[in-house]
Each structure stands twice: as structure tokens, then as C-alpha cells.
Amino acid sequence: MLSMNPAGILIMAHAPLASALRACALHVFPDSGAAIAAVDVQPNLRPEETIATARIAMEGLGCDRVLVLTDMFGATPSNVAARLVDGQQSKLVAGVNFPMLLRVVNARHESLDALVARAVEGAKSGIMAVSVTAPQNQARAPLLSAHDQQHRHQQ
Numbered sequence: 001m002l003s004m005n006p007a008g009i010l011i012m013a014h015a016p017l018a019s020a021l022r023a024c025a026l027h028v029f030p031d032s033g034a035a036i037a038a039v040d041v042q043p044n045l046r047p048e049e050t051i052a053t054a055r056i057a058m059e060g061l062g063c064d065r066v067l068v069l070t071d072m073f074g075a076t077p078s079n080v081a082a083r084l085v086d087g088q089q090s091k092l093v094a095g096v097n098f099p100m101l102l103r104v105v106n107a108r109h110e111s112l113d114a115l116v117a118r119a120v121e122g123a124k125s126g127i128m129a130v131s132v133t134a135p136q137n138q139a140r141a142p143l144l145s146a147h148d149q150q151h152r153h154q155q
Helices: 017-028 030-035 047-060 076-084 098-106 112-125 146-154
Strands: 008-014 036-041 066-070 090-094
Touching: 008 017, 008 047, 008 076, 008 098, 017 030, 017 036, 017 098, 030 036, 036 047, 036 076, 047 076, 066 076, 066 098, 066 112, 076 090, 090 112, 098 112
Parallel strands: 008 036, 008 066, 066 090
Antiparallel strands: none
């Protein structure tokens, strides 16, 4: 299902991972800066301070829908994000990686449920064991699906 207003993406991870992932995403999608926020969770801050920072970042996106991506389920960024999302206008996916992030940035026009599904699929398909043989002997899967590539060219 397509939505008229693209979703915002908030990355919350142990410092400096969130900012690094955002910078990498902007390398691929340079026009998406306003739609992607990063909160680097510092080890010395109380969760209340982190959630306040995350709320400001989330509101700063100016989107009516936000997908929150965290690095590891059960860790501080994920626990704080769980207190931030409402399950309707904002949803949470833990285990962020770069392929996941690229998939959701490319599909921000879709519903939050579709973005959650794309995030999980992007993360899974981006992980593979790589043999030590010559690169030409390795099977490679495209980073973006054919649908994602087609949509990116339409933007």
C-alpha cells in the first residue's frame, strides 16, 4: 500500500553506529537527509535523557509516520526506543544493518507495516557467508530488489 507522505527513519544505536549508518545511507541517497535522523546512545547517559533526545530527533523529522531502527534487541537503544514508539504511527525494528537501512530509505513511501517487512527482509538478505574463492566464483544477490531498483529510478 502506498502512502502520500513518506515515513521518517530514526536510527538509535550505541555511539557512534547510528551516525555512521546515517552517513552511509546519505552516501547512497543524498537527498534523504531530512528524512533520516540518528541518535547515538552514549553509555554515560540515563535512559530518560536518551529518550528526550530521541523524541526531539523524531519530532524533527516532521513526518506523521516514523520507523525506528535499533542495533540490538534488549540493549539500551532498543529499550529506550520501545518506550518511544506507539505501534501505530511509529514502529520499531531491532538489528539494524546497512542493507536493511537502504531498503527502508528506498521504500519510505510505503506503509509502516510494509517498511517493517522490508527492513527484516533487507537485513536477512544482506547477510551471507562469503567463500574465500575468487569473486567470480561467488553467487551474489543484488543489494536492492528489482522493485527497489525500479522505484529508485522513478524518484
